[in-house]
Amino acid sequence: MTTEKMKNPPGSDHEDLIEIGRQELRAAPGGTTKVLLVDDEEQFRSSLAKRLTSRGYEVLEAADGEQAMLAVRHEKPQVVVLDQKMPKMEGLEALEAIKELDSEVQVIMLTGHATMEAARVTGKRDAYAYMQKPAALEELIENINGARQEYTYAQARYESPYIEGKGFKNWFLGREGYRPGFICIGFLILLIMYIIPAPDRLVELMTAQKGGPQEDLIRGFAQFGNMQPGQSIAEFYGTRMARLDLQGAALEQAAMQRAKIMVGMLMCAALFWATTALPIGITSLLVGVVMYWFGVFPPNDVAKAFATDAVFFIFGVLAVAIAIGKTGLDRRIGLVLLKPSTSLFKLCLIFAPMVAVCASFLSEHALIAFIGPILMMVYIGAIKAGGIDRDKTLVIMLLLTLNFACNVGGPGSPAAGGRNVIMITTLGDYGISISFGQWVMYGLPFVPVMAVIVGLYFYLWGRNKVKLTKLNVSAAVKRESEKLGKMTGDEYKTAAVLVVLIFLWSALSHKFGMGGPVILALVALSVLKIVRWKDIAQVHWNVIALYAAASAMGFGLAQTGGALWIADAFVTALPAFLTNSSAGLAIACSIITGILTNFMSDGATVAALGPILVPTAILADASPVMVGLATAFASSFAHCMIIGTPNNALIYAMSKDPKTGQHMVTPMDFAKHGVIILILSWVVLWFWVILGYWRFLPFPA
Numbered sequence: 001m002t003t004e005k006m007k008n009p010p011g012s013d014h015e016d017l018i019e020i021g022r023q024e025l026r027a028a029p030g031g032t033t034k035v036l037l038v039d040d041e042e043q044f045r046s047s048l049a050k051r052l053t054s055r056g057y058e059v060l061e062a063a064d065g066e067q068a069m070l071a072v073r074h075e076k077p078q079v080v081v082l083d084q085k086m087p088k089m090e091g092l093e094a095l096e097a098i099k100e101l102d103s104e105v106q107v108i109m110l111t112g113h114a115t116m117e118a119a120r121v122t123g124k125r126d127a128y129a130y131m132q133k134p135a136a137l138e139e140l141i142e143n144i145n146g147a148r149q150e151y152t153y154a155q156a157r158y159e160s161p162y163i164e165g166k167g168f169k170n171w172f173l174g175r176e177g178y179r180p181g182f183i184c185i186g187f188l189i190l191l192i193m194y195i196i197p198a199p200d201r202l203v204e205l206m207t208a209q210k211g212g213p214q215e216d217l218i219r220g221f222a223q224f225g226n227m228q229p230g231q232s233i234a235e236f237y238g239t240r241m242a243r244l245d246l247q248g249a250a251l252e253q254a255a256m257q258r259a260k261i262m263v264g265m266l267m268c269a270a271l272f273w274a275t276t277a278l279p280i281g282i283t284s285l286l287v288g289v290v291m292y293w294f295g296v297f298p299p300n301d302v303a304k305a306f307a308t309d310a311v312f313f314i315f316g317v318l319a320v321a322i323a324i325g326k327t328g329l330d331r332r333i334g335l336v337l338l339k340p341s342t343s344l345f346k347l348c349l350i351f352a353p354m355v356a357v358c359a360s361f362l363s364e365h366a367l368i369a370f371i372g373p374i375l376m377m378v379y380i381g382a383i384k385a386g387g388i389d390r391d392k393t394l395v396i397m398l399l400l401t402l403n404f405a406c407n408v409g410g411p412g413s414p415a416a417g418g419r420n421v422i423m424i425t426t427l428g429d430y431g432i433s434i435s436f437g438q439w440v441m442y443g444l445p446f447v448p449v450m451a452v453i454v455g456l457y458f459y460l461w462g463r464n465k466v467k468l469t470k471l472n473v474s475a476a477v478k479r480e481s482e483k484l485g486k487m488t489g490d491e492y493k494t495a496a497v498l499v500v501l502i503f504l505w506s507a508l509s510h511k512f513g514m515g516g517p518v519i520l521a522l523v524a525l526s527v528l529k530i531v532r533w534k535d536i537a538q539v540h541w542n543v544i545a546l547y548a549a550a551s552a553m554g555f556g557l558a559q560t561g562g563a564l565w566i567a568d569a570f571v572t573a574l575p576a577f578l579t580n581s582s583a584g585l586a587i588a589c590s591i592i593t594g595i596l597t598n599f600m601s602d603g604a605t606v607a608a609l610g611p612i613l614v615p616t617a618i619l620a621d622a623s624p625v626m627v628g629l630a631t632a633f634a635s636s637f638a639h640c641m642i643i644g645t646p647n648n649a650l651i652y653a654m655s656k657d658p659k660t661g662q663h664m665v666t667p668m669d670f671a672k673h674g675v676i677i678l679i680l681s682w683v684v685l686w687f688w689v690i691l692g693y694w695r696f697l698p699f700p701a
Helices: 014-027 042-054 065-075 091-101 116-124 137-158 168-173 180-195 200-207 233-240 248-275 280-293 299-306 309-327 329-338 344-361 364-386 392-407 418-429 436-443 446-462 473-482 489-512 515-527 541-560 562-573 582-596 602-619 624-634 646-654 667-690
Strands: 034-038 058-062 079-083 106-111 129-132
Touching (some): 042 058, 065 091, 091 106, 106 137, 248 280, 299 541, 309 489, 309 515, 309 541, 329 489, 344 364, 344 392, 344 446, 364 392, 392 446, 392 667, 418 602, 418 624, 436 624, 582 602, 582 624, 582 667, 646 667
Parallel strands (some): 034 079, 079 106
């Protein structure tokens, strides 16, 4: 082959190249880029290697495809510059072999015999770029830098554990899905909780007997009503878990050990989910691993803890959302709610309260499942029209406004979520009855006020950061809807199933749960030939695994007494001025619940705290209804972590960049904005509700 020279950039010399290379190296994400040059012409290859090295790249060389494969296997380059015409192995053949070895590595093809057909064929083989020799060095550099960025995106898509850069800090922080430092901290927490002796307070709680002088300490245990007189939590748990081989102190020690393990698992999982130390699904599986191998429950009970009604519900909602999106009905539903949103300002301040009030009476998870994809569609269309690659601020404004508005719709009515039904049941255990209308009277005025504050916050935060300031959501959605034409038969069928589903959720969820109706709807959609099994298989299984793990953790904490231990610590830490009045105790309970609901599922939080806080109100001569409602309302404030509610998990799953596969709304975004919304939610609950209009409303004795 005739040697072909790479063109030099005009007016550059060796010193200039070195300085430019240093500047590019400092600016490059992840540090030095490792480039493999594959060409049988040694003079060309050596010359190009020197030029790239002077630019700050780490350069490897290979004379043919076989050497290239060895280098890819052992040296792990991020970018391969590959000649198409070589002996032993043609360039296209080498490209396929390299991609089989490492699907993430990016390949730039060079050839002296370029044709449009060759470029088309190369594109089919997943090359990053196709360049004709001789190519300008600056053009090659630009493609290498682009390929290096694409390599990072590919790592995220394939959840690669590769850590960029050297040194302890890079190792410790790692990358999304693999952060060794945080993994070590999480397992260290588990180890510490395993080996430390049970604290005196835990011993006191686990050994207090029902009917004994310390009975009040354990009234908040989830199974208190099922305990026999004279039975302690340790004895009840041991009997329930079939640990009949243990007696006395050994039984108590085993029960306390499992309570500690569950609290340690809560802290470990919260750390991993917050930092993405491991992929979300793997962390979810870790919860099951701990519950199995530490004997928290017998195997069948561990499986039951994961396969709850809520898990079937979240699976069904995701699958039904696929059907709605497949027919195009989601765009029509979204148009109704998004029609007033002719600007970002109106989206934040009109759409937010509208969807929040809807979430008070319909499933907020379903609303997110319907509307979230529409907002992502609007975003994708907007960036294409605006000629930009991405606008993270816009995605956050769209999705988190929807998410947090649906979250704060929770207090509006008992139909807003199972946590509200749990609280009604808890109050009923103490002879207190709350009707649907009474709950709406106490809770609905909170919803639109808080939703406007949510919208205003995101508008003020993002208005000067967003790239597409003149976005007309309503017009964008309408344009997309017009492309669909008239409603099809499949849309009418899907709409009918959806109406029946919403009715079943609203009227019969107390009998059939939330999962039963949505699974029925899914079967109906399949019988009507709207969805096929391969459509259902496309659901985000990591989200389902996450919520299953959160439910299992809540169940484990409640059954072992771990939740009682946590709640007791919160209550003990409260200052006296918060417990000397109904309003003060309600505020204190909202603080406890608002914090804990971000680490457990909302239903599990109310199930764990309700039996503690309602009797606490009775003993303190405060209003148990006020305290119970404040607890239930604050369980809707799960804004900070994706494990707190399916709403967050759904939004996280939907926020993937269609080009890179990366999540544009990250766990850190939830934490950063969620903390602020949590504080604002508390402020509105305290001053607008508890210290505001509640003072003028009657409360049952």
